[in-house]
Structure formats: structure tokens, C-alpha cells
Amino acid sequence: MKLSLCMIVKNEEELLEQSLRQLCPYVQEIIVVDTGSTDRTKEIALNFTQQVYDFPWVDDFAAARNFSLEKASNDWVLVLDADEVITEFKTESLRTLLRVEDPIVGRIKLINIVEEKRISERISRLFKRSLFHYQGAIHEQLVRKNGAPYYTVSLEITVEHRGYTPAVIQRTQKIARNIKLLEKEVEKRPSDPYWLYQLGKTYYLAKNYDEAVACFKRALALPLNFSLEYVENLVETHVYALINCRSYAEALCLINYEKHYAGSIDYLFLMGLVYMNNAKFSQAIEQFLQCIGNQEGRVEGINSYLPKYNIAVIYECLGYRVEAISYYQKCGDYPAALKRLREI
Template sequence: MKISLCMIVKNEQEVLEKCLRSAVAFVDEIVIVDTGSSDNTKQIAQKFTDKILDFTWCNDFSKARNYSISKAENDWVLILDADETIVNWDNALVERHMKSNADTVGKIKIINLIDDINGGEKRTIDYISRFFNKNIFQFEGIVHEQIIRKDGSSHNREIIGISVEHIGYTNKLLKSKDKVERNIQLLQSAISLNEKDSYLYYQLGKSYYLKREYIKTIEAFSKALDYSSDNCREHLEDILITYGYCLLNIGKYSDALELETYIPCFDASPDFHFIMGLVYMNNGMFQKAVERFFACLDKDEGRVEGVNSYMANYNIGVIYECLGYKEDAIAYYKKCGDYEPALLRIEKLH
């Protein structure tokens, strides 16, 4: 079975070639829909495909996405953004999915590179619906568009063997394209038409968080929970964890303790144990903090890289160092591998 890569682009000359070069060996057709580029985006796309189409932008991502997939010659389509590159493709898993799961949407692994508040870089992981049969599915929603069945019925999703690295949340790209502010405006416009859509408030909160507007993030998430739906409950863990980080970032440490009532609900989540470790740590509750960080260590991969390994060990080391247990602190710093903050602490303590 053949695959069409379908993309919508605008002014992506800085990143598009790397994206297409990473994908060209895995797909049989590339469909590029340009929504109004004024740079060399089209010229770069011409190196990889002759199917480059114009689409008049109408503030609706789903319409542009659906137009792109309507132009695909193949039934199976893969959706990528220009700031993403394929880093892993398990052909056996992809082929198996196409042969036996035409009515199931494939979720690909997105590795987001994010510049953190301290000037470093962290990686977060999402599994996003991006691979599907265009005869059965289409897009819906003007921003942060979702895949739905054309007949309106529910559908299943499964993880397939495609991994992608996403650089769109790095400070350089966020500033150059101002994509977050654009998304906020589109979300606010959508909310004005449906003031009780919990999913829109959830996405609005995530956009504010990227801008480090923590109070607005909390306000948007609160409304998402007020208007909670099945769609929003799917993202409850993410809402609560991000809510916790917001409270820590604005110094409301004691308020963040209210999250501890949810620990039993998310016992399998290293990300939730990790944020609770930070909450306890910032409230001077060191024994409870260590317990939460230890709980991270026997878990599978979390959404944030390292929460189930070097980042948890590092924070245990920090606590032991603060309490004066130098040798124990060094032992846990050494468990962090080449994590630079841990190496610096080891050097200072020796």
C-alpha cells in the first residue's frame, strides 16, 4: 500500500527542506498546500514534488488540511508540519497497521524540543493522531484540529512505529513565526462561537503556557475543567501537571499541594509523581519529595524526558545535599549520567 505525505505550509524556508528530506524515502507522494508564502518555501518544495497547490487562508486549519488530503492520490496519508523531521520509521509496524486497521487512526511519537525557563533544553513526548485512511477520516476544528470519522461514529487509535522530532516550540521559531499568538487568537475566536467547549479552553491554556503566561494558563484550564467533557477528561493529567508547574512558577507553593489528592489516580505516571516531588520539595516536605522521586524511577518513559531517570535522581541528590548527606548526594548525582547540572554538583562537592 502506498502513502501520501500531506502538508500545509507558509513561509517555511528555514525548516522545510530538512523535513522533506527526512520523509522522502518513506512516502510515495508528497502533497504541499501553500497558504500564502512570501519566501522560498515553494522553490524548496519543488526539489521534492511537483504537487504544490495554493489555498487561500481562511483562519481554519481543518479546511486547509482537508483540502490537502483531498488532493492525495493514495488512500493512506501521513500528516507532518514543516518544523518536524522523521527520526524513526518501523516499516513492519506501519505496513501491519495499513493492512489490518483501516478504521483505526495511527498515532505517531512527537519529540518536542523546548527551550526551558533556565536557558536549557528539554524534550517532551506526545503521541498524536497523524496517520489514517482518507476515505474514512477527515479533520475538524479551526485550530489544533482533530481527526474524526466522516460518518460521525467513534474510532480507535493505536501507536505505530513512526517517530518525529519537532522544533517548533524552540524560542527561535516561536519568536520568528509568532505562531503561539496566532493560535491564541484563533482559539479565542472559536471560543466566542462555543463558550463551553472544554477542549478549546484546554488548548488555550497550553498556548498561554508556552508564552509563560501562567495566570492566564490557570484561568483557561479552570474553565476547561468547569466545562469538562469526555474530550477534556482525556487530557486531565496534562492539565493538572501543567497547573502544578504554573503554581510553582508564580510562587504559590502551598496552593499546589491540592494536587496530592490525585496521586492515586495517576500512580502509573512518572510525570505526575515528578511534579508532586517538586511541589513537596518547594514546601520543605523533603521526605515526601524523595518518596515521589523514588516512585518515578520504576515507571516507563514519561512525557518529559528524564523524569523516570536522571531528573528524578538529580532532585534526590539535591535534597540529600541540602540535608547535609554529602556522600548520598554524590551517589545520586552519579546516577544521572552526563546530565550537566549533576556533573557540576559532583565537581563542587569533591
């Protein structure tokens, strides 16, 4: 399989070189589309490829993405951003795509680094450009050109997304830009909960939890398909926002979604946090114990040191020092647990 990388950039001199350097062994062509950089971004890109193109920014990510796809010479393309760095790429996993005749899209593992947490998700990023293109001015969606459904397969490709770190957010001013674009999408599609979810998530990243809750509530009041991945994220991020607003009693609304997500470790862990913040300690410990040794969740450590740490905190608050120390010690090298062990 010959693979083209398609990337759109703007003022990414801090991150671009590492991203492209990590990708070089895995792609046969690099396409970089610049949407108006005023720093050394294009200069850095030209060290890796001569296929660097200008595209005037028109407040439409899909338009820029599709322009990059048009410039590729290979049919199979991998779409990444400059703030995303490959950490794992098992080429043998690509054979799955070649064995399937039907239209198929490869989903890579994206690890978002947010407030010192590593939150993973699967996203569609590897596909045939002859069959697919993007739609949507922001948080653009991959769709078949004929509008028909398609299959997806998980690939053994992992990427770290560093665009949500405080330093990058401040430097790029992406929060303000995204809010502006998302508000336009919500205005155009007021009955589509997806755009309210994305707007709420952006306010959440900006730590404007009151606005985030308002957006999430509007989305949750609309008809929802609870089998969709983003809807579970909507439900859970709404509750995290309520916790950050210290609306602990209101966060108990999470119980209402048990029938949809009882088998999700992310749901179990969050339910434990909700009980913990409502001083329902027995129920909280029960939830956290179910997380230990469970399958991986979106948040790193959610099946190991994080529930153990929370159990230790509960025991310490209740005055059970021996039990607290025992669970802190089970957290391994988790810095917060080591700190408590020094101070308890």
C-alpha cells in the first residue's frame, strides 16, 4: 500500500518538525497545506516535502482538508494534524484494509493530553480519497462521496495529540476560533445535538464550565442515539462539568443513563466520582472496585491506579489510615498517591 499523508497547518513551527519526522518512515508522500502561517511553518515543511501548498482560510476545515486530498497522488491517505505525533505504527495492521473489497476506513487511536490526563479515542483517519471526502466547517466529518454507509476497522496506529495543552491553546488561540465556528454551526443546525456537544466540549476545555453545562443540557434535551460514541462522551462530559461547577447533587443524574452505559468502565468510574462527591462512600468504593482490572477506558489509569487512589482518599477521609496507606501503595508511581504517602 502506497500511503500519502495529508496535513493542513497554520503557525505550527513549535510542533510540525517532530510530527513530520516521526511520520517519514511510514508514508510515501507528504502533502502539507498551509492556511496562512506567519511563522516558520512552511520553511519547516519544505525540509520534508516539496509538496507544500497555500490555501486561503475560509472558516471551513472541510474545504482545506478536501484541497489537501486533491493534491495527493496515492489513493490511500492518512490525515493528521501538526500537533499529532505518531507513537506506534504497525504496518501489518494495514493489511486488513486491503483484504476488504467494500469501502472501509481505518480508525487510529488518538491520545489527547488534557490537563495532565491522557484520554484516548478512536478516529477515522485512513481511507481512499477516491471514495471519501470531508463535510463540516469545523470538527469535519468523513463521509462517502455517494452518501452510502461504510465499514470501519481499528488499526494498530497510535497518535499523541498535544493541541489541548495550555501552552498550545494560548499560543494558537484555537479555543476562541473554534467557539466562533461552532456557534455558526449551532445556528445553522439547532436541532442537531452533535454541534451543541462540540460547542460544550470547547467551553469545557476553556474551563468555562457554566457555558459547557448550558450547551450539554440543550443537547441532552434533543432526541439522541445512545449507541453513538459521541453521545456517551456528551453524557459523561456533562457530568464532569457539573462536578467542576460543584453541582454534585445534580450530577447524580448520571444514574439515569445506567441502562445505556452500565458496561462502560468510563461510566463506572464517573459514577464512582459522583457518589464520592455526594458523600455516598460505600457506593463510590463499589463502583471503583468494579473498575480495577477491567478493560481499558478512555482515560489512562481508569482501570488501575485512579480508582485505587480514590478508594484511598475515601478511607483517609473516613479516618481509616491503614486501609488508606494500603491503597495508596497499590497506585505504583502515581505522583498524587506518592505525595499522600509522604504526608499521611
